[in-house]
Amino acid sequence: xxxxxxxxxxxxxxxxxxxxxxxxxxxxxxxxxxxxxxxxxxxxxxxxxxxxxxxxxxxxxxxxxxxxxxxxxxxxxxxxxxxxxxxx
Numbered sequence: 078x079x080x081x082x083x084x085x086x087x088x089x090x091x092x093x094x095x096x097x098x099x100x101x102x103x104x105x106x107x108x109x110x111x112x113x114x115x116x117x118x119x120x121x122x123x124x125x126x127x128x129x130x131x132x133x134x135x136x137x138x139x140x141x142x143x144x145x146x147x148x149x150x151x152x153x154x155x156x157x158x159x160x161x162x163x164x165x
Contacts, residue, residue, distance in 0.1 A: 088142065095146050112148035119152040120144040134159065 095109075102108040120134060120141070127133030134140050134155055143151040158164045 088146075091146055113145045116144035116146075116148035116151055117141075119149040123152060123156065132156065132160065 095112075099105040099109045099112075120136070124133050124136065134152070140155060143155055147154070
């Protein structure tokens with residue numbers, strides 16, 4: 078075993094896959110930054126609306142990573158996991 082935590086290996090795999098997806102765009106840096114900003118905006122919107130909806134996400138390293146790397150779909154995935162399983 079390499080001594081790396083399984084979550085670190087999963088995060089590295091997600092980063093590589095997202096890098097591959099961004100590289101397929103004409104402007105990969107712009108696509109990555111746009112996705113990251115949209116994810117952080119979505120996470121902020123979810124937390125700002127939490128008093129009205131009753132559904133919020135904690136701001137920690139995991140949720141920030143998911144929002145920045147996966148963008149808005151990552152935030153939606155965390156919301157679904159939170160609502161269905163109470164995991165996040």
